[in-house]
Amino acid sequence: MIRVNDLRRSFGDLRAVDGLSLSIQKGEIYALVGPDGAGKTTTLRLLCGALQPDSGHIHLAGIDLQRQTEQARALIGYLPQRFSLYAELTVLENLRFFAEVRGLPAEEWHPRSSEILDFVGLGEFADRRAGLLSGGMKQKLGLAAALVHHPKILLLDEPTGGVDPVTRQNFWQLIIRLLRQDVAVLISTPYMDEASRCHRVGFLQYGRLLIEGAPSEIVSRLEGRVLELVGTPRRLLKQIASDDPQVQNAHSFGDRLHLRIAAGSAETVMRRLGSAIAAQAGSIERLRPVKPGLEDVFLDLLESAHAA
Amino acid sequence: MDELIVEARDLTKRFGDFTAVDHVTFQVHRGDVLGYLGPNGSGKTTTIRMLLGLLLPDEGSGTVLGYDSVQDTEAIRSRVGYMSQKFALYDELTALENLSFYAGVYGVRDDDRLFQVLELLNLTALEGIRAGELPIGWRQRLALATAIVHEPPLLILDEPTSGVDPIARRAFWDLIYVLADQGVTAFVTTHYMDEAEYCSRVGVMRRGRLLAMDTPSALKQSALSGMVWDVHAEPMLEALEMLESLPGIARAGLAGDHLRAITDRTVSARDLQARLAGCGLQGASVVQIEPTLEDVFLALAGE
Numbered sequence: 249m250i251r252v253n254d255l256r257r258s259f260g261d262l263r264a265v266d267g268l269s270l271s272i273q274k275g276e277i278y279a280l281v282g283p284d285g286a287g288k289t290t291t292l293r294l295l296c297g298a299l300q301p302d303s304g305h306i307h308l309a310g311i312d313l314q315r316q317t318e319q320a321r322a323l324i325g326y327l328p329q330r331f332s333l334y335a336e337l338t339v340l341e342n343l344r345f346f347a348e349v350r351g352l353p354a355e356e357w358h359p360r361s362s363e364i365l366d367f368v369g370l371g372e373f374a375d376r377r378a379g380l381l382s383g384g385m386k387q388k389l390g391l392a393a394a395l396v397h398h399p400k401i402l403l404l405d406e407p408t409g410g411v412d413p414v415t416r417q418n419f420w421q422l423i424i425r426l427l428r429q430d431v432a433v434l435i436s437t438p439y440m441d442e443a444s445r446c447h448r449v450g451f452l453q454y455g456r457l458l459i460e461g462a463p464s465e466i467v468s469r470l471e472g473r474v475l476e477l478v479g480t481p482r483r484l485l486k487q488i489a490s491d492d493p494q495v496q497n498a499h500s501f502g503d504r505l506h507l508r509i510a511a512g513s514a515e516t517v518m519r520r521l522g523s524a525i526a527a528q529a530g531s532i533e534r535l536r537p538v539k540p541g542l543e544d545v546f547l548d549l550l551e552s553a554h555a556a
Numbered sequence: 557m558d559e560l561i562v563e564a565r566d567l568t569k570r571f572g573d574f575t576a577v578d579h580v581t582f583q584v585h586r587g588d589v590l591g592y593l594g595p596n597g598s599g600k601t602t603t604i605r606m607l608l609g610l611l612l613p614d615e616g617s618g619t620v621l622g623y624d625s626v627q628d629t630e631a632i633r634s635r636v637g638y639m640s641q642k643f644a645l646y647d648e649l650t651a652l653e654n655l656s657f658y659a660g661v662y663g664v665r666d667d668d669r670l671f672q673v674l675e676l677l678n679l680t681a682l683e684g685i686r687a688g689e690l691p692i693g694w695r696q697r698l699a700l701a702t703a704i705v706h707e708p709p710l711l712i713l714d715e716p717t718s719g720v721d722p723i724a725r726r727a728f729w730d731l732i733y734v735l736a737d738q739g740v741t742a743f744v745t746t747h748y749m750d751e752a753e754y755c756s757r758v759g760v761m762r763r764g765r766l767l768a769m770d771t772p773s774a775l776k777q778s779a780l781s782g783m784v785w786d787v788h789a790e791p792m793l794e795a796l797e798m799l800e801s802l803p804g805i806a807r808a809g810l811a812g813d814h815l816r817a818i819t820d821r822t823v824s825a826r827d828l829q830a831r832l833a834g835c836g837l838q839g840a841s842v843v844q845i846e847p848t849l850e851d852v853f854l855a856l857a858g859e
Contacts, residue, residue: 275793277810283721284692383596410596410718410747412762413853420809428793440722441750441848445810463812483737499726500733502589502756502772543722550723 249274249401249432250295255304256455257294264290265301266455270434272448274400277423277433279443281546282452288436289329291452292403295434296326308401322350325399329406331390335379339370339389342378346393360396368392368422384415391422402426404435408442420445440542451546458549463542470540470548472514477505479525479532488524492517497547504534508544559586561710561741562607566616569602576602578764579616584743584757586709589736590769591752592745593849594761600745601641603761604714608632621710634662637708637740641715643699647688651679651698654687655705662706673701677731693724700731704740711735713744717751729754752849760856767856772849779852782806783823787815789832789840798835802828807854818851 250272257265265287272278280288293299295306297313297320306313306320313320334342340361347357365371368388373381378389387407394402408416423433435446443449443463450460459466479485486505489498494513499506509517514537525532562584569577577599584590594600605611607618609629618625620632645654655670664670674680677697682690687698696716703711711732717725725748732742732754744755752758752772759769768775787808789795796815799808804823809816819828825842832840 281722283723284719286721412595412598412857413749413850414857415595416850417807417809417854424793424796424810428797438722439748439750441850444812446812447810449812464814486737499730500736501753543726547723547726 249276249309250434251305251307252295253305255291255294255306256302257290257299258302263455265294268304268452268455268457270450270457272432272434274430274432275427276448277427277435277446279446279449280434280436280452281438281440281443281449281542282458283550286452287455288452289405290455292326292328292405292434292436296324296403297321298326322397323400324403325394325397325401326403327390327394327405327407329409331386331393333378333381333386333389336377338375338377339365339381340374342389343392343396347396350397352397357396360398364392364395367395367425369418384411384418387411387415387419391419395426400431402431402433404433406436406438409438416442444542449542451549453550453553458553459545466542466545467540470508470545472537473509473511474538474540474544475507475509475514475517476534476536476538477507477521477532478503478534479530481530484528484530485525485532488528488530489521492520492524494520496551506538506544508548560584560619560622561586561588562618562620562743564603564607564616564618567603567606567613567618568615569599569606569611570614575764577606577613580761580764580766581616582759582766582769584741586741587736587739587756589732589742589754589756590744591755591758592743592761593747593749593752593758593853594745595747598761599764600761601714604638604712604743604745608636608638608712634706635708635710637703637706637711639699639703639711639713639716641718643695645687645695645699645702648686650684650686651690651701652683654698655701658702659705664706669705669707673705676704676734677701693720693727696720696724696728697731700728704735709740711740711742711744713742715745715747717746717748725751749848749850749853758849760853762853762857767853775849775852776847780818780847780855782818782820782855784845784847784851785817785819785825785828786811786843786845787817787828787832787840788813788842789815789837795832795837795840798832798837802831802835816845818847 252270255265255268294301308320308323311320343361368391370388451458486498489495489507494510494517495507497508564580564582567580592600606613607625609625621635623631758772760767799817804819806818828842
């Protein structure tokens with residue numbers, strides 16, 4: 249549904265998107281994650297035609313975005329990070345505005361508006377002024393506006409920042425219903441737990457994909473390389489762990505330490521830490537391999553990229 | 557370890573007919589790294605402002621380091637390291653000048669302390685760069701530096717990681733632990749539920765009310781009345797629809813290349829498999845997993 253080949257876009261000296269290729273199927277949700285400035289928002293803007301690429305190709309449902317811009321754009325719903333509403337207009341009037349911008353004929357927009365407001369759960373607020381909506385409701389109205397013209401492709405730029413988890417939960421239920429209607433969804437998110445819900449995740453840095461795949465595939469790269477260590481005194485444990493030659497990183501997680509270790513060293517490291525901690529009168533309550541998270545893998549990639 | 561550092565008793569603040577903070581009671585002890593979690597607008601900042609004596613409570617009271625939040629505000633402010641949501645830095649001043657300015661505000665005369673702080677937070681190489689030119693992750697670090705220049709025993713950090721990418725957020729929490737290991741107590745607000753995992757204790761705020769406060773593992777055990785499962789079944793979206801229709805399912809959703817379901821306590825892995833098979837879906841794999849803090853939040857919110 250979305251096919252991107254070798255996409256490039258620079259701003260002056262900065263290569264915001266640098267040879268990016270992506271392919272997303274219908275009914276699939278794909279998450280773009282990465283540090284600030286990695287090119288996530290630029291990618292979404294290129295995909296919705298708001299920005300022109302320096303080179304590369306974007307095909308949406310087989311239509312070339314550069315050549316048949318209007319037809320391609322008609323397929324896209326885009327929810328930018330900062331979504332602007334008309335605070336003085338009601339929910340319905342806002343939606344009507346977006347419908348008209350999208351060229352929806354007058355006889356279609358009214359039934360579609362009520363349908364889409366019911367879909368996002370704003371049906372009973374149709375006459376409320378947009379300025380009086382809560383954060384979560386504004387976000388739903390943003391989604392409704394992005395969906396008003398039945399897009400086949402939905403681009404979401406950090407849609408759930410700071411909203412109530414209950415609203416986020418509802419938001420995800422809506423996304424699942426769209427996936428069932430074969431919509432392809434590309435989302436950028438700062439939440440790793442949100443990324444791990446998506447079919448595939450791409451980790452972007454310097455405008456390039458460092459890795460992509462299903463969340464379980466990605467975390468399997470670090471299988472057996474993250475240990476959890478709990479015990480006392482915490483400072484001593486952290487010191488001993490950090491000094492171990494095969495421990496690459498020791499992070500504090502509340503009352504636990506997470507250690508990232510060299511491949512295949514779990515047994516050795518556990519044995520060595522056990523005796524070193526005992527020798528210094530520390531005590532271990534728990535020392536075991538745990539399941540790595542997406543974040544562990546991305547940190548590992550970033551650090552190996554820096555080291556190289 | 558049990559020394560009381562912060563106490564809130566029935567703290568309440570109303571703005572017109574909106575109750576921003578509603579009878580909030582909790583304690584923070586020495587050495588805690590407390591995460592005060594909640595969505596935007598749930599009352600986190602208002603709680604902090606009352607504790608620091610910047611805002612008068614309508615009801616209730618608070619103490620910080622043994623000082624009363626209404627009576628002894630001067631004593632509190634000189635002893636707390638506070639970092640506000642909008643990092644209060646002077647863009648035109650260099651990193652070192654910003655730090656030196658705050659040192660003056662707090663009456664720190666010792667210049668060695670400035671360099672010590674820069675080194676502790678890995679900012680030494682950036683001392684001559686103007687704050688306005690620093691990327692957000694480094695601005696955040698510098699804001700932390702200005703908050704600790706007077707060696708406060710308590711740090712109150714209001715959304716320090718907001719708008720910062722996950723990698724920089726993780727690095728920032730490492731810094732908080734560097735300070736915690738030196739005996740500092742930290743009170744940190746965040747709207748990132750996943751950051752709860754970094755905290756030794758977690759308070760969960762919603763709509764002005766403190767829903768719970770405990771260690772992350774205790775919250776996971778106590779707050780959730782059900783069980784959480786990873787379900788691998790294909791085709792996924794159809795399997796999800798079936799899951800949602802099964803008895804005993806509280807919630808089901810996507811989890812990458814598989815599904816995640818929350819059931820009540822009566823459901824076993826075998827039940828789930830059998831029920832999915834009953835819908836025509838053979839060979840589903842079902843494994844019980846740990847709940848997340850988001851699950852806890854949803855359970856506490858009662859929805």
